[in-house]
Amino acid sequence: MKKSCILAAIVLLIIVLGACSKGPTPEERFQEYVSLWNEQKFNEMYDFLSADAKNKMTEKEFTERYKKIYQSIEVSNLKVTYDKPEEEADRGDEKKASLPYALKMETLAGPVEFKQDAVFVQEEADKEENWFLAWNPSMIFPQLKEGDAVRVSEIKPLRGSIFDKYGNGIAIQAKVPEIQVVPGQLGDNPEKVKAEAAKLLNLSVEDIDSKLSANWVKPNVSVPIMKVDPANKELLKKVTSLPGFQKADVDSRYYPQGESSAHLSGYVGSISAEQLEDLKDKGYTSTSQIGKAGLEYVYEERLRGKSGYRIFIDSSNETIAETPAKNGEDITVTIDSDLQKQLYNQLKGDSGTAVALHPKTGETLAMVSSPSYNPNQFVFGMSSAAYSALAENPQKPLSAKFNKTFSPGSTFKAITAAVGLKTGAIEPEAVKKINGPTWQKGPEWGKYTITRVSETYSSVNLERALVSSDNIYFAQAALDIGPEAFKKGLEEFGFSEEIDYPFPIATSSISTSDLAAEEILLADSGYGQGEVQMSPMHLAAAYTVFLNEGSMLKPYLEKKDQPAPEIWKEAIVSPENTSIILSDLIKVVEDPTGTAHEPKLPNIMLAGKTGTAELKTTKEEIGKENGWFVGMNMENPELLITMMVEDVKDRGGSHYVVPKVKQVFSSYLK
Incomplete structure (x- = not known):
């Protein structure tokens, strides 16, 4: 029995070992x-x-x-x-x-x-x-x-377009003429021909030669040199009359409004190495075009769309997988391109800015900055010399001004008036006795004095102070309000608060110093000097208070199906005080003694406030002046304009700006 068991175990082990x-x-x-x-x-x-x-x-x-x-x-x-x-x-x-x-x-x-x-x-x-x-x-x-080999091809999406409220293009995809040259057809004197073309195109001969030196170039192959604005028909005619130069229509980003909307539209350009590193996980490649400035930058994510891709075999062109491109979104904004152009034409030749709002809806109708540039040049091609001229210009044409902050000067007095009425520091009919052109609180101010624009009146109430733009009245008002109440009142107007707006707007500020410890600074702040800084957009929004029963509208930029106001700051001024200030602002324009009376517009009633901001660090310094005017029409209010022109000291101050704004009202309201 034992032998048979042993034998069976051995057989099983052999089977297991055999299997292993x-x-x-x-x-x-x-x-x-x-x-x-x-x-x-x-x-x-x-x-x-x-x-x-x-x-x-x-x-x-x-x-x-x-x-x-x-x-x-x-x-x-x-x-x-x-x-x-x-x-x-x-x-x-x-x-x-x-x-x-x-x-x-x-x-x-x-x-x-x-x-x-x-x-x-x-x-x-x-x-x-x-x-x-x-x-x-x-x-x-x-x-x-x-x-x-396995290959991948990118299917580029069409970039979305930006349109104004009436459907006019601000940034669109379009066929534009491209100047091309066939090297073998430049004639007997190619250097002379290239020099003539370079002069016409605002390029250097080296710019053209760099295009012709590419390793793929052959004598009878067309070489793209640069795109040209379709509106410049005379230039196209002259360039294509040269031997070897020809035109072809190509797809391109195009900015139909040109210089008037440059800072608004911005432009696209090739993605930089730094941007690619930051955005590589969002589908960008080394060949991507990306918004560099303006709305092209602000709305980049929505405009750019999403690339499609195809994976295929190179020899057979057989598709392994494919996903179509998703074109970018078209965006319609509230801008009125005609108004934008009118404001730009008034500013052209000056350094300045303008913002226009619809005062009853909050729609942004225009945002203009001057001097400007042609955004098409960044897409079509620009010589290094042309770019340097823009970049080195002290008036900074490449930088928008409508979203920066400036000293608002006397346009700020309406806000001081609102704060003063609310706190009880100002009584509308109360008269201040102000004698002489200058004033100081006391000997503790040393040599520092505040100067009036006009010394015609010695008895001044709120109406007269606004109509004649009396600095001393509002300096005294700020002191009466007191530093804490003054600061609180301005914060109710949105100071020190970021504006919820698609286009980045610099935050308006009251002071970097302690107003409680700086009495002179508080007094200067009352009439918009001192360290007060406001953006033109914020200043325009602040004036909507006077047409909306004391509530400040929130400016908006994207068109809605139905224009609908949003309240940014509700009931910051009582209806009674709003009515008082608005009545005085009408007199600033309509009263023959008002600072904004001339030129008189027939059949158009405006309310508004002028301002001249002195830019200097000491009383003795001879500084520059910026001129301001904020105006709004009163019959069926539909336009509110804030305009600022820099360096107007020897050109009439704010009186240089008022006619420009009134001319726009006259044209627009027709």
Whole structure:
């Protein structure tokens, strides 16, 4: 009995050892391979390849091929599945096994999935039999064959356009003329021809030569030089009359409003290395165009759209995966391009800015800055000399002014009046006795005095102070209000608060010093000097208080189906006090003694306030002056304009600005 048991155990051991000597099955080997594949451990996967596969490709080549392909198509969520059967398959050829598997992955061109068989062959390795994968390129993609390469092409989306409230283009996609040159057709004196063309195009000969020196250029091939504004027909005619120069219409970003809306529209340009590094995870590539300034920058994410991609085999052009481009969003803003142009024409030749709002809805009707530039030059091509001239101009034509802050001068007095009436520091009919052109509180002010614009009146109430723009009255009013109440009142008007607005607007500020400790500074602040800083946009918004029963409207920029006002600051002035100040602001324009009376507009009633801001650090200094005027029409109010012109000291101060604003009202209200 014992012998038979021992014999049975020996037989069982021989069977087990015999089974172990067969090594792993192809199913087991493939399961290991699939596990490594899902983890993208390509170098370890190589160990599973058959001798024939290894003869065709080294481990480095195998690993790099997978890595390069997977990286170029941005593989994610890779999932290769092989379900090992419960029972070993019945193979006719004992040294070959065909095992089905499925692959799924996400790529930049969308999902990819396929099913096929992996073939394992039995080979001897290290004096033992084992199963190895008869790998071929189709395991990467079924369409891929020996010698093929996987390519990716980007399908560019159309950038969205920006339109004004009436559908006029501010930034659009359009066909524009491009000047091209055929090198072999420049004639007997090519240098002379290039010099003439360079002069016409505001380029240097070197700029043209750099285009012609590209390694792909051939004598009879057209070489793009620069795009030209379609409106400049005379230039096109002159350039294309030169030997070798011709015109072709090409797709381009185009800014139909040109200089008048440059700081509003901004422009697009090639993405920089720094921007690409910051935005590489958002679908940008080295060839991307990106908003560099203005609304192109502000609305970049919505305008740019989303690129589509196609993954394909280079030799056969067979598509592996493709996702279409999603074009950018068109955006319609509340800007009135005609009004924008009118304001720009009034500012042209000066350094200044203007903002126009609809005073009953808060719509932004115009935002203008001067001097300006032609945004098309940044897209079409600009010489280095032309760019340097813009960049080095002390008036900073490349920088918008409507979103910066400035000393508001006497336009600020209406705000001081509102704060004074609310706190009770100002009584409208109360008369201040002010004698002489200058005033100081007492000897503690030393030599510092405050100067009046006009010394005609010695008895001054609120109405007279606004109509004649009396600095002394409002300096005394600020002192009567007191530093804390003054600061609180201005904060109710939005000072020290960021404006919720798509276009970045600098925050208006009261003072960097302690008003409680600086009595002279508090007095100066009362009439818009001192350290008070306001943006033209904020100043315009502040004046909406006087047409909306004491509530300040929030300016907005995107067109709504129906113009609808939003309140930024509710009931910061009582209706009674609003009426008092508005009545006085009408007299500033309508009263013959008012600072904004001339020129008189027939049949148009305006309310408004002038301002001249002195820019100097000491009383003795002879500084520059900025002239301001804020105006709004009273019959069916639909336009409120804030305009500021720099350096008006010897040109009449604010009186230089008033006629410009009135001319726009006259044209617009017709």
